[in-house]
Amino acid sequence: xxxxxxxxxxxxxxxxxxxxxxxxxxxxxxxxxxxxxxxxxxxxxxxxxxxxxxxxxxxxxxxxxxxxxxxxxxxxxxxxxxxxxxxxxxxxxxxxxxxxxxxxxxxxxxxxxxxxxxxxxxxxxxxxxxxxxxxxxxxxxxxxxxxxxxxxxxxxxxxxxxxxxxxxxxxxxxxxxxxxxxxxxxxxxxxxxxxxxxxxxxxxxxxxxxxxxxxxxxxxxxxxxxxxxxxxxxxxxxxxxxxxxxxxxxxxxxxxxxxxxxxxxxxxxxxxxxxxxxxxxxxxxxxxxxxxxxxxxxxxxxxxxxxxxxxxxxxxxxxxxxxxxxxxxxxxxxxxxxxxxxxxxxxxxxxxxxxxxxxxxxxxxxxxxxxxxxxxxxxxxxxxxxxxxxxxxxxxxxxxxxxxxxxxxxxxxxxxxxxxxxxxxxxxxxxxxxxxxxxxxxxxxxxxxxxxxxxxxxxxxxxxxxxxxxxxxxxxxxxxxxxxxxxxxxxxxxxxxxxxxxxxxxxxxxxxxxxxxxxxxxxxxxxxxxxxxxxxxxxxxxxxxxxxxxxxxxxxxxxxxxxxxxxxxxxxxxxxxxxxxxxxxxxxxxxxxxxxxxxxxxxxxxxxxxxxxxxxxxxxxxxxxxxxxxxxxxxxxxxxxxxxxxxxxxxxxxxxxxxxxxxxxxxxxxxxxxxxxxxxxxxxxxxxxxxxxxxxxxxxxxxxxxxxxxxxxxxxxxxxxxxxxxxxxxxxxxxxxxxxxxxxxxxxxxxxxxxxxxxxxxxxxxxxxxxxxxxxxxxxxxxxxxxxxxxxxxxxxxxxxxxxxxxxxx
Numbered sequence: 001x002x003x004x005x006x007x008x009x010x011x012x013x014x015x016x017x018x019x020x021x022x023x024x025x026x027x028x029x030x031x032x033x034x035x036x037x038x039x040x041x042x043x044x045x046x047x048x049x050x051x052x053x054x055x056x057x058x059x060x061x062x063x064x065x066x067x068x069x070x071x072x073x074x075x076x077x078x079x080x081x082x083x084x085x086x087x088x089x090x091x092x093x094x095x096x097x098x099x100x101x102x103x104x105x106x107x108x109x110x111x112x113x114x115x116x117x118x119x120x121x122x123x124x125x126x127x128x129x130x131x132x133x134x135x136x137x138x139x140x141x142x143x144x145x146x147x148x149x150x151x152x153x154x155x156x157x158x159x160x161x162x163x164x165x166x167x168x169x170x171x172x173x174x175x176x177x178x179x180x181x182x183x184x185x186x187x188x189x190x191x192x193x194x195x196x197x198x199x200x201x202x203x204x205x206x207x208x209x210x211x212x213x214x215x216x217x218x219x220x221x222x223x224x225x226x227x228x229x230x231x232x233x234x235x236x237x238x239x240x241x242x243x244x245x246x247x248x249x250x251x252x253x254x255x256x257x258x259x260x261x262x263x264x265x266x267x268x269x270x271x272x273x274x275x276x277x278x279x280x281x282x283x284x285x286x287x288x289x290x291x292x293x294x295x296x297x298x299x300x301x302x303x304x305x306x307x308x309x310x311x312x313x314x315x316x317x318x319x320x321x322x323x324x325x326x327x328x329x330x331x332x333x334x335x336x337x338x339x340x341x342x343x344x345x346x347x348x349x350x351x352x353x354x355x356x357x358x359x360x361x362x363x364x365x366x367x368x369x370x371x372x373x374x375x376x377x378x379x380x381x382x383x384x385x386x387x388x389x390x391x392x393x394x395x396x397x398x399x400x401x402x403x404x405x406x407x408x409x410x411x412x413x414x415x416x417x418x419x420x421x422x423x424x425x426x427x428x429x430x431x432x433x434x435x436x437x438x439x440x441x442x443x444x445x446x447x448x449x450x451x452x453x454x455x456x457x458x459x460x461x462x463x464x465x466x467x468x469x470x471x472x473x474x475x476x477x478x479x480x481x482x483x484x485x486x487x488x489x490x491x492x493x494x495x496x497x498x499x500x501x502x503x504x505x506x507x508x509x510x511x512x513x514x515x516x517x518x519x520x521x522x523x524x525x526x527x528x529x530x531x532x533x534x535x536x537x538x539x540x541x542x543x544x545x546x547x548x549x550x551x552x553x554x555x556x557x558x559x560x561x562x563x564x565x566x567x568x569x570x571x572x573x574x575x576x577x578x579x580x581x582x583x584x585x586x587x588x589x590x591x592x593x594x595x596x597x598x599x600x601x602x603x604x605x606x607x608x609x610x611x612x613x614x615x616x617x618x619x620x621x622x623x624x625x626x627x628x629x630x631x632x633x634x635x636x637x638x639x640x641x642x643x644x645x646x647x648x649x650x651x652x653x654x655x656x657x658x659x660x661x662x663x664x665x666x667x668x669x670x671x672x673x674x675x676x677x678x679x680x681x682x683x684x685x686x687x688x689x690x691x692x693x694x695x696x697x698x699x700x701x702x703x704x705x706x707x708x709x710x711x712x713x714x715x716x717x718x719x720x721x722x723x724x725x726x727x728x729x730x731x732x733x734x735x736x737x738x739x740x741x742x743x744x745x746x747x748x749x750x751x752x753x754x755x756x757x758x759x760x761x762x763x764x765x766x767x768x769x770x771x772x773x774x775x776x777x778x779x780x781x782x783x784x785x786x787x788x789x790x791x792x793x794x795x796x797x798x799x800x801x802x803x804x805x806x807x808x809x810x
Contacts, residue, residue, distance in 0.1 A: 077541040104451035113522035115554035115592025120572040126442035127635035134191040141171035146721040151203040152485035174213040175239025182235035189444040197390030201720040205341040215383040217247035218296040246292035248283040263299035275355040281348040290344040314366030327351035381454030388461035389433040395472040396430040400706035401737035422471040424699030431645040435632035459509040484797020511610035514617035557589035601670035618660040626653040644701040654691030736793035743786035
């Protein structure tokens with residue numbers, strides 16, 4: 001065949017044909033062309049270049065396999081299906097894993113995992129604010145509860161004061177998520193989070209005690225899965241605090257492994273013919289168990305005579321057990337690092353209850369694991385991120401105020417670059433944690449149950465909080481290590497490991513859940529390929545070739561976006577946000593391609609390659625956190641004064657991704673290809689990095705903004721409880737900060753006068769400045785008042801021997 005003249009002419013130039021073919025392939029790959037497009041392009045190239053008959057025959061055969069589905073299915077897909085199954089190239093999924101994967105929904109994380117994110121959709125997701133009714137609750141009852149609760153007093157007395165319990169019951173703090181028709185408030189996840197944040201900034205144990213009943217537990221499960229009778233009986237009592245709940249899941253041999261539960265319930269028929277359960281359990285680490293009136297109990301249900309019609313082993317089940325039921329043991333306590341919230345073990349010995357105690361009644365038998373997985377968003381997406389965010393904001397307020405008030409060598413310590421470096425990390429974390437928290441809450445409040453996103457929020461924000469507390473302790477120095485009511489950070493420092501361990505320990509969350517579930521749940525084709533592998537040829541054909549096209553597209557996108565540093569990524573906006581979106585598209589395509597390489601190259605063994613999975617989880621997490629920060633910046637109107645925060649956060653996020661990519665490439669365990677990843681590909685990533693980290697100039701700007709009173713500083717720490725009383729530590733520090741900031745320009749004038757020689761440095765320099773007309777008498781009084789406030793704010797607590805020994809005997 002002669003082909004087209006233009007193409008035939010190009011054939012005379014060496015390399016042009018190949019270049020045109022490669023260019024066309026890159027365009028189709030980048031755009032994600034369909035099979036028929038590739039087929040048309042292939043035949044057009046063959047015709048255009050006047051290919052010989054042998055190539056035409058090969059091209060027609062390839063095109064036929066691409067386009068004629070029955071032919072491809074019979075001759076290619078069927079044998080491929082057998083090879084994949086026998087070689088174990090796709091992982092097997094256990095029953096508990098199946099439930100976990102199916103629970104919840106896929107949200108914007110699917111866009112980021114897929115390699116070609118829809119940034120318009122990502123930036124248009126809800127970023128919620130409080131309603132007027134919710135704001136009134138936050139400004140009224142929550143403020144009142146904070147006023148009557150002092151953290152040091154609770155640590156000293158080991159319990160809440162009576163007036164705090166009165167407010168909790170009167171204002172129905174245990175009923176935040178319970179619908180109004182059952183006597184609760186029916187508030188949004190956004191308000192739930194805001195309450196926990198403010199309470200945590202005042203008293204961590206108080207926040208925990210309010211958080212748990214409004215998190216994964218009896219109320220949450222009853223609202224979604226309880227029978228009408230159960231809801232009518234329990235929910236009003238839970239809402240008004242007359243019945244305190246606890247949820248008993250964790251056991252000595254079963255922390256995050258629900259399959260290892262030893263708690264057992266056996267169905268039997270009593271003498272009157274009624275169906276009953278006989279329960280045995282031994283649980284530990286159960287918050288509120290020592291004071292609970294009802295337990296939500298997770299156990300394995302056995303029904304040897306199939307009295308419920310579900311077979312002999314229906315599976316994990318959840319039931320409600322009154323703690324005054326014979327055989328129930330509560331009241332003993334654990335001591336979680338001295339943090340005074342009620343936490344302890346519970347046991348059950350031959351506890352007999354009716355089958356109606358199962359949440360959802362007899363129909364709920366065996367569905368407990370699904371209930372738990374679908375409800376985990378409350379703990380992972382609301383409560384623990386709220387605790388972390390509240391703690392980070394509190395640390396930001398305290399550290400920045402202390403850095404302004406505390407002086408060394410005649411200067412506020414916040415002027416020193418070493419302190420500014422730590423302040424920038426704290427301020428950046430405050431901006432990022434609020435963004436991730438609210439962005440995630442927007443999904444939950446609009447009906448999504450994004451299991452992977454909530455795991456990312458829990459893991460990353462609790463880890464950020466832990467680092468922030470360490471930075472704050474470094475800035476406070478001696479003020480941070482001296483215990484007493486003046487110390488605003490020590491209790492957070494002591495308690496920081498606790499949130500790391502609950503709702504899935506952080507190590508497990510990072511190495512098994514975020515990427516382990518994400519690789520199957522968020523991938524557009526992997527889960528379908530696994531589901532259809534055992535015999536659904538039609539479904540497997542669609543999935544496996546869709547998978548192949550997905551890999552090809554991401555390979556091309558990763559290459560082109562890497563070479564152009566993301567400039568080929570189409571974004572819906574310009575400016576600073578558009579620049580970072582393009583880079584995020586580059587990261588997403590690279591992540592998606594490497595994830596597919598790992599899934600295909602390592603196969604079912606990827607589950608056990610936890611170091612690899614952890615590095616993928618780090619990239620995945622920081623892509624989500626970066627998207628949340630960009631969404632916050634957009635939602636708040638692209639405030640120019642917030643640009644240093646956004647730049648710092650985004651540069652930090654891409655730097656974290658860069659480190660994870662490098663570690664991943666240096667350790668990719670794919671036989672025969674390790675040299676490729678460790679050599680040329682890793683070299684390319686190092687000479688063409690996503691980011692080298694935040695700039696010093698942005699960090700310095702953040703540190704200065706944190707030490708400047710005004711609307712922006714207040715906005716960055718919004719939701720922290722600040723008492724007006726200067727006799728309380730936070731009120732004292734904040735007042736010292738305010739007056740020191742007002743005195744700063746006056747002191748600067750005096751300092752400049754000394755430097756110019758107009759005044760001499762001496763103990764009476766302030767008086768001399770008044771006499772010389774440098775400052776006024778009122779300004780002199782301001783300097784003196786600021787010095788007194790600073791001096792008072794930096795004092796630490798002291799105890800006589802009796803008080804000291806009494807406190808440490810408790």
